[in-house]
Amino acid sequence: MKRIDFENDTVTRNIVNAAFPLLVAQIMSLLYNVVDRIYIARIPSVGTYALGAIGLCFPLTVIINAFSNLFGSGGAPLFSIG
Template structure:
């Protein structure tokens, strides 16, 4: 589950980049286009930071839980997955 959530956020990141591109095409020609494009450009780094944290938690927690499950420590694996899921929700 955590890896799936991380992939969904990555997909949303790609959609956001395309959205910013379309915004620049339509906002640029406006009379105050430079200021509007600057405001739109402020969102890209924020989305990048959120994507980095979701990748950290989702793609890092799922393999760790799998390794622990192979050792048949299911309680510890569940703890890792719950912690990863809560961290994803928090970001």
């Protein structure tokens, strides 16, 4: 795996080198979600209800994840200092 050297290269080059793998990972995640929704929608007799449930639960999951990252990212440095 190629390592990005943030000490020697330019900032722009480092950002571009780091952005490409992240972009590929996001596209793969997006394709996984699209295929997952296709399979869920094809469930006989409950496919539309299942898609509705996903549509309602996904924002809640994102909010919970955001707050977990907030407290985890902010709490770790405070914990290591004390």
